[in-house]
Amino acid sequence: MTSATPSSERRVSARIGAISESATLAVDAKAKALKAAGRPVIGFGAGEPDFPTPDYIVEAAVEACRNPKYHRYTPAGGLPELKAAIAAKTLRDSGYEVDASQVLVTNGGKQAIYEAFAAILDPGDEVIVPAPYWTTYPESIRLAGGVPVEVVADETTGYRVSVEQLEAARTERTKVVLFVSPSNPTGSVYSEADARAIGEWAAEKGLWVLTDEIYEHLVYGDAKFTSLPVLVPALRDKCIIVNGVAKTYAMTGWRVGWVIAPQDVIKAATNLQSHATSNVSNVAQVAALAAVSGNLDAVAEMRKAFDRRRQTMVKMLNEIDGVFCPTPEGAFYAYPSVKELIGKEIRGKRPQSSVELAALILDEVEVAVVPGEAFGTPGYLRLSYALGDEDLVEGVSRIQKLLAEAKA
Template sequence: MSAATSPSERRVSARIGAISESATLAVDAKAKALKAAGRPVIGFGAGEPDFPTPGYIVDAAVEACRNPKYHRYTPAGGLPELKAAIVEKTLRDSGYEVDASQILVTNGGKQAIYEAFAAILDPGDEVIVPAPYWTTYPESIRLAGGVPVEVVADETTGYRVSVEQLEAARTERTKVVLFVSPSNPTGAVYSEADAKAIGEWAVEHGLWVLTDEIYEHLVYGTAKFTSLPALVPALREKCIVVNGVAKTYAMTGWRVGWLIGPKDVVKAATNLQSHATSNVSNVAQIAALAAVSGNLDAVAEMRTAFDRRRQTIVRMLNEIDGVLCPEPEGAFYAYPSVKALLGKEIRGKRPATSVELAALILDEAEVAVVPGEAFGTPGYLRLSYALGDEDLVEGVSRIQKLLGEAKD
């Protein structure tokens, strides 16, 4: 081993050095920096509601700040009263009956995802990851020692993978299949029949399922959210559900999520968290308690706004020659294909990739979007429509004008 690669000389570990920066947060940070510098940038990058957290939730947090009880350490796995409320919320919203001992409260959904994979994966275990995927999934799998195996779906299937595709990707090393509906980045929602088929396939082959339900309340039209372990009870002992308050209650910055799973796995993940972070902020937990214990009126208002914006952005994107945007049925993202535009001349440049096209859109139209490479599928762009109506129309209008100049 040369001196250049010896452990004593390596400044950053190979494991951490291999992690990519969150592409969505990077785009959002760049957009905000340009805006701070005086440029009129409109950002479609970050996936967070533009609404304030509902007042009754904020009031609960303010009161918690004044209570000395919450000035101290609390159980690493979460406040008992919050876990009890999550039990009731899960039954109400998902029809899934669980016990408080099956719940771990985490610092947002990202920590829940990482700790779930860390608790069940051994080095070399494979996880089937439908693509397009949220950027954090494969990185969490790798950090936990696992190997992500991508299964790609495109716009022809509404970005939904089939059981046949999953089976083709299964090997003797496969341990987990990831299931996300509604999906980030595509907004795809699986029908009950398709979800059930995937759940039964996982049971048949003894696989674990990690299902991310963070967008459960953001579905539109005739689409319906389905909780996999409630739909396929035989899956319960090998299923981990990830959820949180971030999207439903406009609480992305409060950092409260949770995982639900078999008791032994939850205990292992709790042990990990006890050393990594200890308890989630008590004030944030009390805010989350108010959120999950309350009604869903606030999210109903947000969903109405998102639905309106969804229809607007899809219509406007599909008016651009060379852009094809399926209508998302959930979450708050549009995921148009721009493959037909790659290689065409736009203001003296010929972007060959969606990374180059996104950079051109930012430079020339002052609009921030995330390229499909970040989600495992080059040739696409992700636009979050969780921003004000006026900014949405203005931003897409700028994109229309720019891409409308494309020529061979």
């Protein structure tokens, strides 16, 4: 029997050593490295719009660079004018009225998620996490001392969990339930009735809800975004919203997100941020101010393109024998099941997992996709359709031709 390595002999702490690399970023990095080496790789890995940040936002940042006011430290919790604008934007877009004192501006959505969990979790507190989930949620929970408890939904329900599943996962240690609609990685969107049922259940059980609204403006067809604390006002005192400018305004690299929560939680999270990073870059904050204060014309144009690509991708994926892809209603991802292809022979190899299948696709046809293991559900692939139409068709065509060779 091997004993654990004594703490004095560890070079990296057990807490940090247990963190997994972001699988989505790893796939994107590998695809970009191959491209840089001259390979014709098409990457479906990254979750970012392929559009430039709108000009008026960029110009606001340029002006901020020239203003000495922004060359200095500013409040750790965010520029007061940006916090006020985020509160106004939240009322405009979702009908949820909050005060600027309930807003914390963060270095992107990931910091928002971690700080929110860190502010309310004590060691051993459980968080119910519907799966498939975005890779960062469980790691943020663990870093904050919590325990993620997965509740799995599959393609038969459109990747949506039920109240009955959530209740079955609840224990005396449960403190928070995570709610994400539209979803990364599946693109699923909960109906108003289903969202309300989950919110009412959480309120009845006295649970906190953390809801990620980053894809609020990217919904298609008859699907509608609904903000949980608007549907269920009883949640207001135990609801945390995380959001940001990354997806709506094609600003993934600007790194501006935010937390909206009760004032005591915001105060605690702001204290944490004051020691971790201090204020978000002032130039990026001014750009975000221009974004959230402006209209939504840019996202309307992106949404048209994403909708077109969504339909093309889903149609092409469902033409592959052994692949089933529900039509996503939001975000910009397709999440096809490839379970029927696992173990089949493809060009002399028999992939035994979606990790191995994704590796085979990259090696054989130079297309990068993210395996479902990254999202807590083996047997699936995630493909982003936030890339040009020609690349999308070419990339999926390569996958079609490769997987058509699968045999028992």
